[in-house]
Amino acid sequence: MTVVINGKKEDLDQPTGLTELLRQKQIDPDAPGFAVAINEAVVFRKVWPEVMLREGDSVEIIRATQWG
């Protein structure tokens, strides 16, 4: 299954949940300051455990950083 994560194509071997993907990216799903959008819609934190990624999904994982 191919998905796009922060603008880069990635192949996932098996069905992957959003929380699992975050852990793979070294993100603690309980840590503050992160947010996720799939296909340009924000996925609220409370539903992260229920979300499974689908073929072609475009995932944006963001965080607050120093700027402007």
Next chain:
Amino acid sequence: MIKEKEQDVLEIAGEQFSSRLILGTARYPNPLIMTAALEASGTQMVTLSIRRHDVTDSFGESILNIIRRGSYRLLPNTAGCFTAKEAVLTAELAREALETNWIKLEIIGDDETLFPDVVELLSAAQDLVNRGFVVLPYCNDDPITCRKLEDIGCSVVMPLAAPIGSGAGIRNAYNIQIIRETVRIPVIIDAGIGTASDAALAMELGADAVLLNTAISCAEHPVMMAESMKLAVQAGRLAYKAGRIPKRLYAERSSPMTGLIRHEIEN
């Protein structure tokens, strides 16, 4: 006098601030200097960007942890966005990530000037107000745009003094004065401040607050500059409230002309 000063608070969307200086968090030499500068400035609000996770954070520790220790109000921004669509998604992500519905709306038109794209800005501002955001838009020093942003329901207007990071100071003081007289919401001068006198002038022209970043973070001594900005904003605000004298082309005596010693003999 002191009592009057204490009551002089800045109110944005029902929230009160005693400091009229808002700071960015970019380009500090290191987190220690940033923390000290924020403290020295007396600021109560700092702005942060929203970026993809894999962007390397040069500070190592999460910026959020550093700033949260100082209990500043967080003002996420949409810096780097070119379209209303990008800005609205960024604002939605910021609301989710930082648990605040406040957003500094910044949509730029090109990379050279970093001037706001007014068409996209007005469209995004309307959309975000409809979605329940407290919108603080970075805009041109144009009274008409500012009036439209107020009509849309923005909580403040943030006209630029000069291009972002230019340190050029207030390029169009007349427009800032007209903006002050045009809108009833707070006017915050954002971008282009280079040194303390620029910040003082902004306040003397009637601005309610100043937002700046580079002037402090890239100064030779950021912490010292942060303190000078604090004092400049306070001085400018006091001067504005005190009511300056009008400028004149010719001199006007400050001492009376009677009783002077003269060599002429009166008849």
